[in-house]
Amino acid sequence: MEECSERHKDLHGMMEPSSTRNSSERCPCPLNSQDYTQEDHNYTYHNQGEDLMDIKVEIKAEEEETYVRDDQQSMKEDGIAGSFIEEDTPTEISTDLTTIQEAMFVKFSSLLEKGLANTANQITNTIKADLSNLGARIEAIEDKVEATTARTNQNSAHLRTIQDQLDMALSRIDKLENRSRRYNFRIRGLPETFSDIPSTVQDIITALIPNIPPQRLELDRAHRSLGPPRQDGSPRDIIVKPHFYAVKEEVMRQSRLKATLQHQGHQIHIFADLAPTTIQRRRTLKPLLTVLSQRDIKYRWTFPFAVKFSIQGKTHSFATLQEGERLLLGLRLISHETPMDFTPASSGSTKRPPPGSPVSPLWSKGPSKKSKEGKPP
Template identity: 30%
Template sequence: MSKQSKRGIKGQDASEGNSFLSTTPITGSANANATSEATPSVSMTEALLKSISAAVAEEGKRILLSVNESFGKLEAKVDNMMKRIDDVAVTTAALATRQAEAETRISHLEDGIAPIKKHLDSLLIANKELRDKVIELECRQRRKNIRILNLKESTEGNDPTVFFEAFIPKLLQLPVTTIPIDRAHRGFGIPEDGRPRAVVLKLQRSRDVAMVMSAVKRQGNPQHEGRTLRLVPDTPPEVRAARRAFNTVCAELIKRDIRFRMAYPAILSFKANGGQKSFKDPNKAEAFLSSLT
């Protein structure tokens, strides 16, 4: 290559180098402009982040304070509840102790009552037996007694024994003129509602009692001074009450034209369904009559 050509190439390279150098200041100016434009954006971001961080921190403090207050109230309520639970536990323990004591006492009482109840049952049985014997003895003592009902007061005068010795045979038209009587008296108390008190006669002989009661059964209730008198055996009040309990049954038997008798002390007997029936309980007798067609 000729020297001239080499110079031409070097000149070209130099011109290209100069052109490159001439462009370098332009690129630096562009970077500076870009940096100046990015700096305000970064500052705004940092400010926003700081603002958010401060707001979050403030909200966190507020929430933490609220949570602490809630926990404080909850702890107070829990403490109060625990105190009440402790009180209930103490009361329950006291009640359990008292219940155990009560159960122990009740157990002791039951153990003590068992023999007492057994003894009481035996006493009740013995009392009933003795009561029945007393009533029976009283009935035996009254076997010779006759009660006269609906006889006007003061009819017997001052000496009722002498009066009734002659009055009874005449009233019933007996084959004797007098009947020996040990004593005669009116029932105790004051007459009520104008009804005369009953007269109680104690005859000396059982055969005279049988004769009087047979005459009453044969003739019916006698009349005296316009009054219908009733002569009945003198029985204890307990026996009379037991017999009165059969009044409804007896009325039904009379309505059905069924003959009956009352045995001592209060046993109702009559014939029905081809057999003899006896009842000590008026309810059972009434139920039996209801079952009859």
């Protein structure tokens, strides 16, 4: 090889490598041949370029074949290789592409199913945890509702007892207040223009009891009811307390015997001085009193609170609206079809609503989670 000239190095490069030959062998280059002439040298040198081009084409073809072979081996390892490399017809190439697409679709479908399964498992686990949490919270709420319902029913029973005791206490207070007012009576209808109240009251008493001695006309108190003058212009009541209780009782008796009472041309009315709550309770009985008045049945109020009347020589009395309704129905003074207004006279009515029924839960309590877990399958 060292005996060859530089211009033949390319030719040596395309030949067999020197490592495969013995060192004693002579270089096969034609330049070293004894029979090599100048004409042969010119021919070899002229065709050297064409030989190099052919060799390069063959090397490129071998490289492409090696690349296809490696790609085919890789596709075989992935399970999607086919024999389309070795086939050249369009029909077979189309068939191989379809096969490859189907194989890729199957592989992608498998990957998608695995991903969806993992996602579904994650969502299911999250929902199960949330449901378990909600179940525990609902169970706690049910326990609280049950305890609250029991406590409410217990409190309702205590409340009814307390209401009964309160009604009894208020009734006794009303009696005490009415007893403190039992010496008094009220005169209604005198205009506010009457300024000398004591003299006016003594004149009214004298008109009702003509033969009363002057010393019996002594008054402990005589004045207008407390509060400013009324906006509607109606006069305020005059509250009178005679010094002698007998005088008050005689005035009340004489006033009931007279159909009308007048003083200096003004019609007046005389009433007992009662507690405001007693007056309110009397107003609730107004529908029944209206029925008695329409039947020309005289009635009177007894102390501290009751209505008394007589019919066919027999005396009857009632103290509540329900009791009076039953009594008038029994006497056939009213019927179930008789229209009556039982609306309370004002919002300050002392009538108590009927007691309500015990409170029951909105739903029945379900089995607890602990009982479900402890129950054998």
